[in-house]
Amino acid sequence: MxxxxxxxxxxxxxxxxxxxxxxxxxxxxxxxxxxxxxxxxxxxxxxxxxxxxxxxxxxxxxxxxxxxxxxxxxxxxxxxxxxxxxxxxxxxxxxxxxxxxMAMSLSRPHPDRPYEECGVRLGDAQFAEAGDWAAAGALALVGMGVEPGLSDVFARYAADELFDEIEEIGIRDGANLTVEGHDFAPSFNIWTTIEECLNPPVVYEADRGWFTTAPFSEPEVFDFPEGIGPVECVNVEHEEVLLVPRWVKARRVTFKYGLGNAFIETLKTLHLLGLDRTAPVTVPSASGPVSVSPRDVVAACLPDPATLGELMHGKTCAGTWVRGVKDGAPREVYLYHVVDNQWSMAEYGSQAVVWQTAVNPVVALELLTTGAWSGAGVLGPEAFPPRPFLDLLTAYGSPWGQREQ
Amino acid sequence: MxxxxxxxxxxxxxxxxxxxxxxxxxxxxxxxxxxxxxxxxxxxxxxxxxxxxxxxxxxxxxxxxxxxxxxxxxxxxxxxxxxxxxxxxxxxxxxxxxxxxMAMSLSRPHPDRPYEECGVRLGDAQFAEAGDWAAAGALALVGMGVEPGLSDVFARYAADELFDEIEEIGIRDGANLTVEGHDFAPSFNIWTTIEECLNPPVVYEADRGWFTTAPFSEPEVFDFPEGIGPVECVNVEHEEVLLVPRWVKARRVTFKYGLGNAFIETLKTLHLLGLDRTAPVTVPSASGPVSVSPRDVVAACLPDPATLGELMHGKTCAGTWVRGVKDGAPREVYLYHVVDNQWSMAEYGSQAVVWQTAVNPVVALELLTTGAWSGAGVLGPEAFPPRPFLDLLTAYGSPWGQREQ
Incomplete structure (x- = not known):
């Protein structure tokens, strides 16, 4: 390869x-x-x-x-x-x-009912060309980071091995990371974070299909494992909601991000002030008026998250919570993957969130080389057998966990 | 003239x-x-x-x-x-x-103890040249808008006619203005508002002189007249605190701005994200990397307050609250000036906050022409007799009020 x-x-x-x-x-x-x-x-x-x-x-x-x-x-x-x-x-x-x-083609809100109906969905532009890929026997493996990516593998694993019937699949992401000397320092690219969090969140229900809600909807406190603890999570637009239902049967699919209240309020303020916009505004500068995107200015004012590893403390958790029935009895499971920043910095010199995203496509490439994973068309991670992926991830030194709840 | x-x-x-x-x-x-x-x-x-x-x-x-x-x-x-x-x-x-x-030369925070001691104070650069002006018999009338300006005239009026001894002079500014179709639309230049609100507020006490506090200190709810009602006010850096004690005897002088809780949180967020900064950051643009001041970008994202008059509703109040002793009895008075946006738009096509700032220097120029006000040096509005000013302001069709409390 x-x-x-x-x-x-x-x-x-x-x-x-x-x-x-x-x-x-x-x-x-x-x-x-x-x-x-x-x-x-x-x-x-x-x-x-x-x-x-x-x-x-x-x-x-x-x-x-x-x-x-x-x-x-x-x-x-x-x-x-x-x-x-x-x-x-x-x-x-x-x-x-x-x-x-590791992220799919961008969405565009519905022109009239942005918080009720989908407009252009995440990945629509890619799936529109799926026929070409399949006809050519070529593979586009889309959404193959940690979320989407590992979270989708977990969804397929739950469907294959843990449940007979699935009521709800909810991706839940949370962390207890702090950055020394910074009151506000997002641990992931702020451009993407704004895009994800301020776009209308998408939800899937089997009898309704995909639909949207207002940003930050359905807040819930989710208790994350390995000492992270409870974090306030809200609906956010994310690829899993578009990918999972194409290959895994579930009555409802959601993605909730553990942003915490302070971060949610910060994003709301950026939106209120129009500072989340990507369309350029004209601003004076030493060399005369220039056109800049306000969102790029926000990013330029914040430290580059990839450079913060040395100052960061704590753990990040990505995972898939599944509720359904197994052998006639109700069951609820959270499948998760936690990375401790101290470990990822010591082992790889990479901060936890970035490392956790990066490891998954490398595992996938290795499975494609060995032939454990193969296919043609535009496919999500849940289109492939999950077990080889989860085993190889563990072999990379980064095990995953399962919590019955 | x-x-x-x-x-x-x-x-x-x-x-x-x-x-x-x-x-x-x-x-x-x-x-x-x-x-x-x-x-x-x-x-x-x-x-x-x-x-x-x-x-x-x-x-x-x-x-x-x-x-x-x-x-x-x-x-x-x-x-x-x-x-x-x-x-x-x-x-x-x-x-x-x-x-x-209508505003004085800028301050610079104390390099080591910004929230305890003054560095360079508002107006210091101007007062440093006061000797030249006085020697030449020339006049610089500084801080002659509404606040500073009319608020300083009120302070002098209170000292001359309403009190024997003054304990505290507190400028209190509040409004109930809303702007149709805008969730966030400051009614005054945002560049100046950020400068005022995020600089360390200055307070004067007779036995301590001028000192600073952390931003948004000493919150209090002040009840504004003419239907505006109670608004949360906090200490803000403002010229009156530097001007009033030079000509009027008071044990304490403060300035509190009725920003309201939502606006205070918005300013805190801008500060947290570094978007209040004036030092340029480098940002990509269609014509390559450019340098822009984040604060200028914030201003460019918001509507120009001077253009919002037609969409604005409500009243703005500027005033001076004074507590002290008259004829041996405690007394507390609020001297104020309210402008209704509907009136200022109908009469002058100017929105209320802007009109209220503008009328005062015109009144002052007229008093300088007639000789009712005269002087040499760098002088604040409280260096002049207040009564002719207040009478002429009323003659301009914009009366002031006095509330005993």
Missing amino acids: RVLLVGAGGVGTAITRIAARRSFFEALVVADYDPARADAAVAALDGDDRFHAERVDAGDEAAVADLLARHRCDVLLNATDPRFVMPLFRAARTTGATYVD | RVLLVGAGGVGTAITRIAARRSFFEALVVADYDPARADAAVAALDGDDRFHAERVDAGDEAAVADLLARHRCDVLLNATDPRFVMPLFRAARTTGATYVD
């Missing part, structure tokens, strides 16, 4: 560190818009000559296709932000490469 | 509309960085040939001095934001013009 990794930010860099310990691939080309980031990621790998740095604009489909061809890559792994999903997805299709991403 | 008005924003434009109804001056030159704003202000006055539009950069002291000389102006009225106080103040001194402003 020869991999083109596009994006050498926090997650991309962690992917190189995780992959460097594995032997399943022949080459991994690290490409970024900023060549210094790609160079730094490769330089940190102590001369492992399977890795090469390149510069590429992820929005330039032709340039990406060219780079895939030039390095004879058979897999494109997308570690950029979701704005670049479509050009990368299409560049992979053009060149015949397998495509893997 | 020939006046150079620098700044044709909301307050500057309202000044032209108020002045146009008075006969005390011979010429009023309206100058702005944006010539379209100056032109629009003059064009709205139906051919009153005392008004002329000019373009000027308020930060360019030499250009301002040149403009004063060219139009033979004997008064410079500064209606820009406080960043431009010093170049305008100095341009007036150079040319021998009287200088009037």
